[in-house]
Amino acid sequence: MAEGRFAPGHLGELTQVIPFDLVDAVLDETRCVQRRLRDLPSRVGVYFLLAMCLFPEVGYRLVWHKLTAALTGVGFEVAEPTAKALRDLRRRLGAEPMKRVFETLAGPLAQPVTPGVRFGPFRMASFDGCSSIKLPDTERNVEWFGPGSRGGYPMLELMTLVETGTRALIGAVFGTPSDGETSYARRLLHHLGPGMLAGPVGQGFRRQRLPRRRARHRSQVPGPAARQPTHPGPEPTHRWLLPLGHRHRPGTRRGSADHRDL
Template identity: 80%
Template sequence: MTTVSHQFMVAAGQFGPGHVGELTQVVPFDLVDAVLKETRCVQRRLRDLPTRVGVYFLLAMCLFPEVGYRLVWQKLTAALAGAGVEVASPTAKALRDLRRRVGAAPVRRLFEVLVGPLARPTTPGVRFGPFRTVFFDGCSSITLPESDRNLDYFGPQSRGGYPMLELMTLVETGTRALIGAVFGPTSDGETAYAAACCTTWARTCWYCGTRGSTPTPSSPPWPPPVPSSWAVYALIAAPRPCPAG
């Protein structure tokens, strides 16, 4: 039997739980602190659960969406507990309050800083002539809690189902790097969200989509109204199952 040890660096004191393993190299402490300062969300007094820890807790919630607050916290601090580091043991209510204190602004700003293409000009499979190739696709099966605010904004679904969210992402081909994402009510449709995703990168990209992205009579203009010299749009037909026989 071979024992493999692994060394990792954590912050001191109450900031110890504020890390997400290897992903901390992508989202380092300094970056989170700078984002919190820019969005004016730094805690006014040092608590057992500082705001920086709250940001990493939110990231961990995205990694483990199927479990509750307490289990996410346990996963976030398991390595620390195994190393003998003393960590807080908050209740679910305390973690809920931490999430509310962080709010949406720091997470949105963190996304804006990290999002973007990763390929170099020489990376194979990421360019078509002078254009960077990207792909967009959407998902409309994300269910949300049936709260009054969600019902007011996203609207109730047919047959009394939970409110649902429409997500549209823009991804770099070859590297699968996320370079854009928008979401909102499912009533707006994929075409509207795809146009919003394309706005930032319209000058330099060759866009690929699926048949589901074709416009309807109520959709906004598609492709987005930009000069043809800025971008090229390709529509890729989604595969259809072969008929029996």
């Protein structure tokens, strides 16, 4: 635990994942270190913004109290900033330090023996997007993202590349929904390393194709499949089959060569 005015800058047990040295290096690299040591140093601001992600349903003051509750319980004297002071801290830091922290930590986590993360020789990854994120209805958001169609709020499109099995984030991009899922997925292809296989899913990927192979990195992106699964037996079996071979010809028996278990 840090001392003095830096004490509120922590995430409990998660601090070992995002240590002080990493945050200080990012702040120095992005030139966001405070010029004067105040009650809210820049390092504390980074951990405060990370805590906001852990508690998105509460306001600034309550997030701050969650960070400092354990400190006040053991006799530490901590600052009691107003909501405006915390907003100013967030504005002073900007987005660049948070972006660098994410880029430093993002990546596959699975070990070679981790179950459910490989398909043959390939490390599996998948695209996962969301287009239902509402933004505050401010002039800058409306100017950048355009007027929203759902209740009047501007909407944000988020696309991530995640490791299958661990769900670890490998990369993420976001912007206006008008660009579409496939456009954002293309911007994540450079995260595919050697021996990785990414599987696009969802309606947006059926209409447009991503590049099938990234020869430079020997990674692959399979094309979309439009086949419909069929149910071979009674409902309690919970087994569905997806045709992967040739089309079924009338008068022939559907055998194991034409279907694979999902």
